[in-house]
Amino acid sequence: MSDTERKRQLVDALHKMYVAGISPGASGNASVRTEDGMWISASGLSAGEASLSNLAFIADEGKPAIDGIRPSSEWHLHQQIYRDHPRCQAIVHCHSRHATALACLRRPIPAFHYMVAVAGAAEIPCTEYAEFGTETLANSVSKNLYDVNAxxxxxxxxxxLGDSPLTALALAQEVEELAAMYLLSLQSGEPVLLSQAEMEAVLKRFASGYGQGTSTIFNVLV
Known part of the structure; x- marks a missing residue:
């Protein structure tokens, strides 16, 4: 795939983030891996304003160019994930309403519904808190992604994470929907969780080709 095509896919995903309402204001960011670095959305711009001309390039071991487009403040986070996780080809980070509400409670999304397995594990974890835009945050998040894709x-x-900007976005939207359902179920108490054996059965089915078997949104880590 050409660099231009990667950039087009990234812009497309950013526009869809905006339309989906999971990237309020200028809070969201997304990136795509290249052969020698990554393209990432610009700092301070709404996802809906993304264009080929306002993406920022950062080399694998480099830092943003001083005189170029200023990248998202979370560029450390994206770069660290690409370094640590070769399977990852694209990243979407957002402050979607329900997922952020759970994150503020510092609660993971447990196996209350079988579709939690869409992220590749029996639970979607919640990281420790660290200040935005820091290497501390980058390391904290990255270490939580070895066994799960969100x-x-x-x-x-x-x-x-995804194999393209659009599959990463699809997973982020699934996580947001799961967070909304989990918060709703908590209003009546603690939901009944599926057992480890039940979740393992779902993970195996996803790994063997759930749906059309073409998207890494279902490439579970078993």
């Missing part, structure tokens, strides 16, 4: 970020939001 997580909540304490008092912050959520992050999702």
């Amino acid at each position: 997580c909540l970020m304490a008092n912050h939001g959520q992050i999702a």
Whole structure:
């Protein structure tokens, strides 16, 4: 895939983030891996304003160019995830309403519904809190993603990985819907959780080709 096509996919995903309402204001960001670095959304711009001309490039071991487009303040986070997780080709980070509410409670999303397995594990974890835009946050989030493709970020939001910007976005939207359902179920008490054996059965079915078997949103880590 050409660099231009990667950028087009990233812009498309950013526009869809805006339309889906999971990236309020200028709070969300997204990136795509390239052969020698990444393209990431610009700092201070709404996802709906993304264009090919206002993406920022950062080399694998580099820092943003001083005289170029200023990247999202979370560029450390994206860069660290690409370094640590070769399977990841794209990242979506957003402050979607329900996932962020759970993150502010510092609660993971447990196996209350079988679709939690869409993220690749029996639970979607919640990281420890760290200040935005820092290497501390980058390391904290990255270490939680070895066994799962999404997580909540304490008092912050959520992050999702994919094999393209659009599959990362699809997973972020699934996480948001799961967070909404979980919060709703908590209004009547603690929901009944599926057992480890029950979740393992679901994970195996997803791994063997759930749906059309073409998207890494279902490439579970078993």
